Amino acid sequence: MSDQPSEASRRPDASTSSGLSKSPGANEAPEAGAASENTGPAPVTGSAQPVQAEPANPEPAIPEPAIPEPAHPVPGQRQQANPWQQGVRPPRAQSRLHPAPSTPVPVGTLWSVLATALLSAILLGDGLGPNLLIVAVPAALAAFFAALYAGRRPRPWTLTWAVGGLALLAVPALRDAGWPTFLAVVSALALGSLALHGSRSWLGIFLGSLGLVGAAVPGLRWGWRGLRSQAEASRARWGTVVRTTAVAVVLLVVFGTLFAGADAAFADLLGNLIPDVSIGDGPWRVFLFVLGLVGALAAAYTAAAPARWDEVTVRPGPARGRVEWALPLIVLNLLFAAFIALQLAVLFGGYDKVLEETDLSYAEYARQGFWQLLWATLLTLLVIALALRWAPRGRTRDRTLVRGVLGALCVLTLVVVASALRRMDLYVDAYGLTRLRISVAAMELWLGVVLVLIIAAGVFGARLLPRAVAVSAAVGVLAFGLVSPDGLIAEQNVQRYENDKSIDIDYLKTLSADAVPALDKLPEPLRSCALARIERNLDDSSDEPWYATSWGVMRARDILAERSALERANECDRSGRYGTGSERDGVDGEFYDPYDPY
Template sequence: MPAYAQRTQQSPAVWGHTVQQTPSVLVRFRPTEPGVIPAATLWSVLATALLSALLLGDGIGPNLLVVAVPAALAAYFAARATGRRLRPWTAVWAVGGLALLIVPALRDAGWPAFLAVVSAVALGSLALHGSRSWLGMFLGSVGLLTSVAGSLGWGAHGVRDRMAGSRGRWGVVFRSTAVAIVLVVVFGALFASADAAFADVLGSLIPDVSLGEGPWRLFLGAIGLVGALAAAYTAAAPVLWDKVTVRPGAARGRLEWALPLIVLNLLFAVFLAIQLTVLLGGYDKVMAGSGLSDQYAQYARQGFWQLLWATLLTLLVIALALRWAPRGGARDRTLVRSVLGTLCLLTLVVVASALRRMDLYVYAYGLTRLRISVAAVELWLGVVLVLIMAAGVFGAKMLPRAVAASAAVGVLAFGLVSPDGLIAEQNVQRYRDGHSIDIQYLRGLSADAVPALDTLPEPLRSCALDEIQRTLRNSDTPWYATSWGEARARDILGDWDPGARVRNCQGRGSGGEGSERGGDGGDSYDPYDPY
């Protein structure tokens, strides 16, 4: 048994506190202890902590990807030391997590960036745990939290043991590092004072850390250290969440199980037949430019949310139906596949109808953050239904992983398409087609919308870009926390000053009576969705 594992059972005292490496409730799910922490892992954890403290205090952008690299290396070195091999799905989750961190590096909008970062952490946790069941995938995505307490003791023991066994070498390392820092500081200061260009380059590369930011920087460094240690600890001794099982439900008889679902299928079929006829006719009238535009847009808006909930509830019904499905033989399997397959197919039509309703609504009122978000969710639910139908034909072994992968791909695609930029492009195009434009709403978008808003005629252009330009001017974000979207907006706007052109922006672009198709009460006013 490794020395560390022996110490874990004895619950030793570290820094005056008793350390319990593995919570007792997780012992049966974490069959092995991680052993001695490798030196490469310690250095990677230290690098993660330093980079977190230096780079993350000014916001997120490319710096988040930079910080993630040593954290991933810490986990890799820890897993290699225990003999764990890289498996295909581990590589998929790891690469997917790093790819998601590209979103905050590219997009200035905070909402898709936040969604991407949360998804990246979940994928990284899955890569470390290697789960495959439904419950295992869910618990594995948040499983890093269970490794925090144990990883602190693990890291503390590793540092103490290595320092006790090689005091002479650590002294050499510390002295060499101190001398190198002194030389860099002295000669760097001399060169900076001798050449202004070198000083500018040096100033842009080195983070500007003031004394007042000390507590905040220490907190970020601690977060980076704990996160990297938890990742390494999990990689060395993952919790086998797939061992957490749920008993299958009692199988029901064919009639008891199938009758409610067949009735539900009939209800779906009747509803779709009626409402598709109405929607198809309504869409033609909207496209024809008749006076019924608002009527059909409101009709579409009122039904979209109900159809979204219908899709979600259908997925719940499918999950419960599979839990209590008859399992007597081949005939039962055929019955389950035919009934649930029909329900999935009809629900796909519901998804298509909901997306058509949103298309009607966007045509009448324009695209917003709320509308593009719920449409993306509905589209993903349609993908999940297709995966369920495929699992009914090819087997459900890969279904949990496939659903998780589709969610990750959806979040990545959502960030890469630049939602704020897409919203601005769609609204600008509507304006060119003769509709009014909601300038007050567009002013609240991020810098990702600048390329599209820059094409508006004056004074609408100045009204739309004034708030964004003011934000850019007041921001002194360093290069490592600046997204590509913000950098592109700065290149487009430069030193532009809207000046007096923004004095009369209050009533512009929100209706049909003012100049430049501005005023109040026009077709961009939405009484149901103020967002």
């Protein structure tokens, strides 16, 4: 008889050794025979000593100490990810701020991106006009489809930014002047980026307006992966689309050519509608195609996975004591109050009061005072931002002190803004309106709006202040483009001439076609001298297609078609001067302002 234990007692359970079985759960019954093995002795054959039976209620076994994991993984054994283990890194901050899209590119986005690229190559090569708005529509649809497929839904502020960006693109369609068009296009891109990101903090608003730049390369990779997956999934469908498109193009070309040869009016209509694309413009058109493709993909990529700029927080500085924080600002408020008190009489007293209170001339006083007050306004906004960073906080008295001191500073700065605008009014009255003067006056006016918003934030809360400032800037740019600054400049100078003041024809003839309706009111030969150069420029660009022609240009061509300015332009060349009121003098024989050559 053998003294070895039985096979059942020395052989481990098969399920345990294989590692495939699980311990029975709460709803699982133990396996058959498990209870009998624990309640009675196991039969032993040939055993020298009988095996004692285990007690019915055995004591719980002491858990064995955990065995550390081997340094090298065992082949075939599943390893659990350990973020603290060497070689496994936690998610980087960049991946948290710039998450990759969790969804592939939808088909609607791919078609919209293709339409944007084609329209960019066909329409944008001839100039700017309504074509910008036409190209922006499929780009916006590409972003909309991508956001919808990723589970994002439009919110009120998203719609506000999107509608504002599209409205700004109406400025190139209406105005011929290049400088308000440039401001409108840049602002439209910034608002479109904000619509895709949905930021609401100061840093989020600033970085969110520039967010499309960093999404160009990731957007291309994302679009290429989506295009490959769509092509592999529907090869037969793509063949049908290509064949159908080819047949439609052939039919349009054949019958369109026949109809154009049969009717001259129909040929002119087709010539105006179809873009004139030559082989020489090939590289330029290819660049515009790539630009539209990259821009639309970047917008769609951002819509599917926007950067989380609001998670980047700027901690406020250490709170200062009340006296340490408030004393410099109170001194600044007293300085502002003293300046305003001494200048009120001069500001609203008129020309005679200026000569009595200062040693400067009328124009020098207006010119120098405006620029200094403009800088004072900008520096005041910087002082307010820095003061809020180190402001005392935590108690009700601290918040009351901050609101009182900064509120008084904002109110006094508003008076400084009014003073600067009044000086600009004196300046324009002396010399006339120019592009530089109307631009800085508009900027000073917007700074006044920002101060009003800061005061409102101190009363009602600052939660909406960053977005309110961005909205005010966009509205200002839109209003600046819609009022036609070149038209205002021409109208103000014509009105000055009607009031027996001088007029600078040399400057007015450099304006855009937006100034033609106002300059058309001048008497001859001043009218022809001012409009001859503009008419020549319009004749040189007469072959521009409809989608690259603004409404201001079409209106100017209609006016000059009725009465051309080129018929009497030779009178200006023979006389060597542009009419009786062209000399560049100001008030009291002063010469033209050398600080503003524009």
